[in-house]
Amino acid sequence: MSGKRVAESRRGRLGSRPPSHDVRARRTTCRLPRSAQRSSLVLSILDLRAEHCALIAYEVFATQMNAEVPLLTPEPTSKMGLRPHPVNCVIRYYQGVSMARRSRFSTVAPMICGCLALALLSSCKQEVGSPQAPPVPEVGIVVATAQDVPDEPEFIGQSESSRPVEIRSQVTGILKAWFFKEGRDVKKGDRLYQIDPVPFHAAMLSAKAKVAQAEARLVQAKQNLARVKPLLAEQAVSTKDVDDAVAEEMAAKANLEGAKAELVKAKFDLDNTLIMAPISGMIERTRVYEGRLVSAQTDLLTIIQQVDPMYVIVSAPESFLLKRQRDSTAKRIQHPGVYQLRGVLTFADGTTYGQEGVLDLLDVGLKTDTGSRQARVVFPNHDRVLLPGQFVRVRFKGTVKTGAILVPQRAVQQGAKGSIVFVVGNEDKVEMREVQATSWQGNQWIVEQGLHVGDRIIVEGLHKIAPGAPVKPVPLPAPAATTVPTAAKPQPERAS
DSSP states (O other): OHHHHHHHHHHHSTTOOOGGGOTTTOOOOOOOOHHHHHHHHHHHTOOGGGHHHHHHHHHHHHHHHTOOOOOOOOOOOOTTSOOOOHHHHHHHHHHHSOHHHHHHHHHHHHHHHHHHHHHHHHHHHHHSOOOOOOOOOEEEEEEOOEEEEEOOEEEEEEEEEEEEEEEEOSSOEEEEEEOOOTTSEEOTTOEEEEEOOHHHHHHHHHHHHHHHHHHHHHHHHHHHHHHHHHHHHTTSSOHHHHHHHHHHHHHHHHHHHHHHHHHHHHHHHHHTTEEEOSSOEEEOOOSOOTTOEEOTTTSEEEEEEEEEEEEEEEEEEHHHHHHHHHHHHTTOEEOOOGGGOEEEEEOTTSOBOSSOEEEEEEOSSOOTTTOEEEEEEEEOOTTOOOOTTOEEEEEEEOOEEEEEEEEEGGGOEEOSSSEEEEEEOGGGBEEEEEOEEEEEETTEEEEEESOOTTOEEEEEOGGGOOTTOBOEEEEOOOOOOOOOSSOOOOOOEEEO
């Protein structure tokens, strides 16, 4: 009977409402019973999918009220763009009915709410299925292999001229002039400074006079000896007279030698008043100027730097030397010999010098202040690119590391205790390994400890994994291997 009323009301009053049921026309401020409030609260939390359930509740409500049921046609949207919900329609219709009919709803409301809750739960159970296990992530791997790679350590060094010559005066005097241009090339024998030669010229003339005087005395002594020797046979003179003549001759000879020595010294001083370049090279600025009193062998006048060839002095720390010795003993490296090593020079801006150098000196012991051993590398410098005092890097070529394991740089991560690498272990589960990555070979690390030949190293997909988690390894193309029959160019090892 209730269903028949609902159907008749829909056929008779399609799209219309009685004035008594027009909620928009009258604002009834009646208060719902507590059970109706609970019902409206349940209905209000439903989403748009609960509209169908609200329509069913609407029809049941109207049937219980024994009233004509207006059709719930879509109402126009409000000024704020909100579309009325069917639940609101139920509440508004309830406000429009009489108090007699309104009391009936308090007994039916719990049943309506139960029906709506059951409908909502069944809908949620159909939509939310059981969670599926996440798929096993795929990771890219490379297999660790052993190969021979160049072992080219790199050290910081400082360049210096092969022959730095200090220019000092050999005599004390007043500087009269200097003849060179500062910072330019000079050749051996070029004039540099002129010291006042007048006093030294006078000293040389005096020495010459002393030599002549000594020569005259020697001639006189010889003549006296020649006269007294025949008289000794005739006993005309005593033996003492002959001995005195011989001694006088010898003294005259000694005086002559002394005079000649003074002459040589005077001539040497005079010649050294003109200071000339002892070698060819680049001359620095002058430290003295005209009118300065220059002290012999004390005042530094200038310095000539011979820059072709150039020396580069590098220092190898003791730790590196000890490790190199252990590797050589264990046959982990192939070393051609110290003086067979070649050096590649790199400037501060990263550019490489065009010519290789040769190691020509290795100090006997360590420096006590730094604990390092110095070595000297000779570089040709015809174009004067190298300058004294430059800080450069020298990479030594010629040594090969045997059986090294190379790992792509992106596979090596930094952990709490140092470098780590993730590998695929037994049962395709992730394992974390602590490794010792010592130096670079291009874009790869040389790993000396922590990995073995055949280990599957994870290179790609590191953000998907965790230690102990299962993964699906996918082999990646192996990076370009550097096989070194003699020597090659990796990223060198750093040593300070």
